[in-house]
Structures are given as structure tokens and as C-alpha cells.
Amino acid sequence: MSSRDAILAAVRANQPAPAPAIPAIPLFERTSRSFLDEFRENLTSMGGKLAPALDAGGLDAWLRAQFPDAAVICSATPEVRGTRPLDSGAPPAELADVDVGVVRAAFGVAETGSVWLSEKELQVNALAYLAQHLVILLDPTRIVGNLHQAYRDPRFNTARYAVLVTGPSATADIEGVLIHGAQGVRSLTVAMIPLG
DSSP, rough: OOHHHHHHHHHTTTTTOOSSOOOOOOOOOOOOOOOOHHHHHHHTTTEEEEEOSOOOGHHHHHHHOTTTOOEEESSTTTTTTSSSSOOSSSSSGGGGGEEEEEEEEEETTTTTTTTEEEHHHSSSHHHHHHHEEEEEEEEEEGGGSHHHHHSSSSSHHHHHSSSESSSOEEOOTTTOEETTTHHHHHOEEEEEOOOO
């Protein structure tokens, strides 16, 4: 037996007992507050807005009233007709002139006021960053309490791209002044609209 083989055999013979896999993490569930109220509070604290109560039929009219100067509206959801169709095969840079992007989130997180989007919801990932304004449709029954619950969603294991979006883009680097829209969307609005 060579020295190498002797050393490897000694290492193999003296390995510690296998430890259990990853320890179970509790969900830290809270039931004291409404998920919708907590979502609203945390969304607005991060600079996002919650649209007034709407139904799917009034979305187009509300969008036009909310963004009267919008020339290019791209929608990744059938509830809203955009002015330009969203082409998942087109280069993402073609979305550089989008005024309003509209998507439907898979779910929201009350603890952070975030919404979860993947390549399935966005169709073109750049829509969430190149549009000037982002409108997100969210079914209020699809709000989970916290990030522990969100990360247990099986879609995290199947999505090629996923992001938790919380409010519009913001920076406070220059003289401590908060600027929205510096590197991404200038406004983020969530409309609570149940799935049809």
C-alpha cells in the first residue's frame, strides 16, 4: 500500500458520523394581523402604492387615468390590453421606451410588501426594470405571511429566473437624498385583483 493509499484509508476510517441534513426552519407564523393590511403598510413604506379597489374590467380605464401621457404600455397579463404586444423572443432592449409595464405576480409577501415574479409572469425579464412605471396585479388570497413561507413555494425550485420586487427603484447615495427611479422603475403600483 502506498503512502497516499494509507493516508486516504486512515481518513475514511476516522470520519465523523454523518450529521442530519439541513435543520428544519420554523415558519414563524403570525396570526395577529391581516396579511393584506401588513402587505399594504410595508409596500407603502418602501415607496410602492396600492391601487384603489378595482375589478378586472376597469383596469384599462384606470391605467389611462393614472398614466395619461403613457404612449407605450406592455402587458404580460391578459387582463390588460397594452398598446404594444410583448414579444418574448425580442431583444430586451426593445423595452427601453416602455412607459407602463403590467404583470401579474404569482404571490405577495406581507412581511416585506414584496411580490414574486419569474420569467413566466414577466415573459421578458427586462420589463420589470426598463419600464418607467410598473403595475402589478395581485390576487389578495395569494399573500403569504413572511419570507420563510415564500421560500417554501415550490416555484423557487423550477423557475430559471425569479425576483422579489419591493417598491420602485431607489437610491440615496448622493447627499443622502432619496431618489426614485434612478436605476429602474420610477413607480410601482399593486392592484389587488383576484384571479378570474
